[in-house]
Amino acid sequence: MKTKKLTEADVTAESVFMLQRRQILKMLGIGATALTLTPPAQASLLDWFKGNDRPPAPAGKALDFSKPPQWQSDLPLTPENKVTGYNNFYEFGLDKADPAANAGAMATDPWTLTIDGEVAKPLTLDHDALASRFPLAERIYRMRCVEAWSMVIPWIGFPLHKLLALVEPTSHAKYVAFQTLYAPEQMPGQKDRFIGGGLKYPYVEGLRLDEAMHPLTLMSVGVYGKALPPQNGAPIRLIVPWKYGFKGIKSIVRIRLTRERPPTTWNLSAPNEYGFYANVNPHVDHPRWSQATERVIGAGGILKVERQPTLLFNGYADQVASLYRGLNLKENF
Numbered sequence: 140m141k142t143k144k145l146t147e148a149d150v151t152a153e154s155v156f157m158l159q160r161r162q163i164l165k166m167l168g169i170g171a172t173a174l175t176l177t178p179p180a181q182a183s184l185l186d187w188f189k190g191n192d193r194p195p196a197p198a199g200k201a202l203d204f205s206k207p208p209q210w211q212s213d214l215p216l217t218p219e220n221k222v223t224g225y226n227n228f229y230e231f232g233l234d235k236a237d238p239a240a241n242a243g244a245m246a247t248d249p250w251t252l253t254i255d256g257e258v259a260k261p262l263t264l265d266h267d268a269l270a271s272r273f274p275l276a277e278r279i280y281r282m283r284c285v286e287a288w289s290m291v292i293p294w295i296g297f298p299l300h301k302l303l304a305l306v307e308p309t310s311h312a313k314y315v316a317f318q319t320l321y322a323p324e325q326m327p328g329q330k331d332r333f334i335g336g337g338l339k340y341p342y343v344e345g346l347r348l349d350e351a352m353h354p355l356t357l358m359s360v361g362v363y364g365k366a367l368p369p370q371n372g373a374p375i376r377l378i379v380p381w382k383y384g385f386k387g388i389k390s391i392v393r394i395r396l397t398r399e400r401p402p403t404t405w406n407l408s409a410p411n412e413y414g415f416y417a418n419v420n421p422h423v424d425h426p427r428w429s430q431a432t433e434r435v436i437g438a439g440g441i442l443k444v445e446r447q448p449t450l451l452f453n454g455y456a457d458q459v460a461s462l463y464r465g466l467n468l469k470e471n472f
């Protein structure tokens with residue numbers, strides 16, 4: 140770790156990260172004593188900082204897309220090197236720098252995405268179809284991680300409702316289930332529970348059908364003008380901007396329309412902490428931290444801390460609140 144001059148505010152932020160990290164280790168059954176005393180735990184902490192100095196991953200290929208004014212924004216964009224260098228993709232490790240360092244090992248072409256279940260016309264798309272079957276557009280969305288940090292990201296993709304219209308959901312379809320690639324040979328976190336955070340793999344997510352059909356719900360194949368880098372979920376991932384980031388499942392191989400509510404990875408892992416809905420809500424705290432504000436991942440160094448208030452439904456309430464009329468958001472978190 141490079142020597143840095145720390146201000147009091149910096150140290151406070153740093154200790155917040157440490158706390159989160161310690162909580163993860165605790166979840167894995169590695170106590171605080173082990174964290175401070177044993178060399179492997181010390182090494183992982185050093186990696187955590189060292190990782191932020193790793194070079195960015197190579198850029199994806201340029202995409203053809205439109206920029207409809209409707210989806211542009213005045214919000215300052217999170218710099219590209221943060222979007223592609225500060226990631227959560229536990230299949231490749233728990234550190235924010237691990238996905239950029241390790242996800243290049245994932246083979247993303249050829250690829251197939253199968254859409255089936257309660258549909259009249261099941262469909263399989265190959266790698267090239269993902270970026271050519273539907274017109275692509277850039278959409279600048281806020282992204283709010285459940286860990287209380289946020290970004291503003293120029294995604295490229297197409298709305299999920301277009302794909303669902305193609306497969307024709309039956310009248311029995313009530314939910315949409317998503318599944319990430321399962322490839323332990325390419326994803327070290329799927330092989331080793333210490334690398335993969337003890338999650339059950341493959342990573343799975345789900346939406347109610349009306350949430351999936353909402354015009355904001357995006358299938359993303361690119362970011363910052365280029366195909367998604369592997370660490371951001373190449374070749375195709377989900378973006379639901381009014382929900383916590385973990386709903387945005389990466390590297391999807393299967394989408395299944397179902398009658399029943401599908402299981403979701405973080406809910407399976409800690410049902411009292413992560414719900415099925417995971418709508419961004421400053422009034423419903425995580426049991427271990429406040430959700431009232433968020434750390435903005437901006438142009439400054441990792442220790443430059445800027446916080447802003449978190450908005451209900453991540454600022455998309457005018458467009459999505461009607462989906463949840465009559466639902467108790469505290470109980471259905």
Ligand SMILES: Nc1nc2c(c(=O)[nH]1)N[C@H]1C(S)=C(S)[C@@H](COP(=O)(O)O)O[C@H]1N2
Pocket residue numbers: 222225226227228229230283284285319342370371372383384385386387388389390
């Ligand atoms: N398969 C898979 N998808 C995933 C995750 C993961 O660990 N595995 N992490 C989620 C979390 S917690 C967040 S915040 C976002 C991060 O997306 P980004 O790295 O592109 O910013 O991806 C989500 N999708």
Ligand SMILES: [Mo]
Pocket residue numbers: 227283284285286383384385
């Ligand atoms: Mo997240």
